[in-house]
Amino acid sequence: MKLALGTVQFGLPYGIANTSGQVLPQEIAAILATARSNSIDTLDTAIAYGDSEARLGAAGVEGFKLVSKLPKLDNGVQSIEPMVRASLDRLGVDALEGLLLHRSEDLSGPEGVAVFAIMAGLRDRGLVRRIGVSIYDPAELQAIVPRFAIDLVQAPFNAFDQRLVRSGWLERLQHAGVAVHTRSAFLQGLLLMRPDIRPAAFGRWSEQWTAWDNWLAKAGATAIAAALQVPLSQPGIDRVLVGVDSELQLRDILHAAVEIGPTPPASLATDDLDLINPARWNSK
Numbered sequence: 001m002k003l004a005l006g007t008v009q010f011g012l013p014y015g016i017a018n019t020s021g022q023v024l025p026q027e028i029a030a031i032l033a034t035a036r037s038n039s040i041d042t043l044d045t046a047i048a049y050g051d052s053e054a055r056l057g058a059a060g061v062e063g064f065k066l067v068s069k070l071p072k073l074d075n076g077v078q079s080i081e082p083m084v085r086a087s088l089d090r091l092g093v094d095a096l097e098g099l100l101l102h103r104s105e106d107l108s109g110p111e112g113v114a115v116f117a118i119m120a121g122l123r124d125r126g127l128v129r130r131i132g133v134s135i136y137d138p139a140e141l142q143a144i145v146p147r148f149a150i151d152l153v154q155a156p157f158n159a160f161d162q163r164l165v166r167s168g169w170l171e172r173l174q175h176a177g178v179a180v181h182t183r184s185a186f187l188q189g190l191l192l193m194r195p196d197i198r199p200a201a202f203g204r205w206s207e208q209w210t211a212w213d214n215w216l217a218k219a220g221a222t223a224i225a226a227a228l229q230v231p232l233s234q235p236g237i238d239r240v241l242v243g244v245d246s247e248l249q250l251r252d253i254l255h256a257a258v259e260i261g262p263t264p265p266a267s268l269a270t271d272d273l274d275l276i277n278p279a280r281w282n283s284k
């Protein structure tokens with residue numbers, strides 16, 4: 001199963017399409033049960049996701065592989081191992097499948113060699129199986145992949161944001177033997193909204209939206225199936241993370257993922273960072 005579950009919604013009231021706030025413990029249990037019974041094997045979390053790790057630990061994550069992320073390393077490299085041990089405690093697991101840096105500058109910056117040595121040491125000792133970075137732009141990889149033997153990269157990839165493929169980085173990562181997890185298949189849910197409920201702030205990209213709406217209508221595809229098809233159809237992507245606010249949304253995703261339909265073309269993608277990088281949405 002290529003789908004994996006993102007869990008920021010378990011720890012924070014998160015997302016532009018989220019009308020229900022932070023996911024409640026009972027709903028988390030239902031989401032994890034549905035994930036398990038549909039062979040989803042990977043959960044993605046982060047120390048920065050509020051109490052996501054603790055909620056996962058309380059719900060029980062037996063049978064899942066866990067990927068977590070270290071927040072920006074402001075307290076020096078010596079803080080890495082204690083943070084990882086605290087994550088393992090909260091999650092109730094002996095080892096992580098993946099340990100990522102939430103800010104890739106921690107590896108490309110002046111302390112990079114020391115940071116890598118500590119992460120590689122944790123890998124050698126079996127506390128984590130794979131080490132790597134979470135990125136916002138594939139260009140971040142240029143200062144990392146040639147220098148450090150990382151195992152895993154997480155990057156955004158969706159119908160509007162195809163930089164990972166267009167830059168050539170997906171292929172380069174594959175050749176380098178680096179596993180790739182993608183996130184943001186629905187662009188925080190924006191790609192799934194009916195035109196009449198899309199927030200007005202996104203009206204300035206009306207041509208982009210018309211192209212998307214028209215393509216879906218012509219293809220006879222649902223937005224959710226088409227949006228999933230974009231990362232699922234790339235053989236070089238190992239796991240496609242999806243975020244959900246409810247168990248029902250996960251069921252919708254599981255149904256849509258097996259629909260056979262056309263893949264939205266790369267011509268629907270844009271390089272306009274103000275649209276494809278959600279971190280820039282609030283600053284405008």
Ligand SMILES: NC(=O)c1ccc[n+]([C@@H]2O[C@H](COP(=O)([O-])OP(=O)(O)OC[C@H]3O[C@@H](n4cnc5c(N)ncnc54)[C@H](OP(=O)(O)O)[C@@H]3O)[C@@H](O)[C@H]2O)c1
Nearest residue numbers: 008015017018184185186187188189242243244249278279
């Ligand atoms: N049927 C439906 O209507 C339906 C079904 C499924 C999902 N949905 C909606 O889709 C949402 C999930 O969308 P998705 O899977 O495409 O994931 P997403 O929310 O686009 O991406 C998840 C990750 O991208 C990064 N990101 C997103 N916004 C950011 C911001 N403002 N600043 C910095 N980083 C940001 C975050 O990673 P970092 O913080 O780690 O950097 C976040 O964990 C759900 O919450 C739900 O509301 C709706």
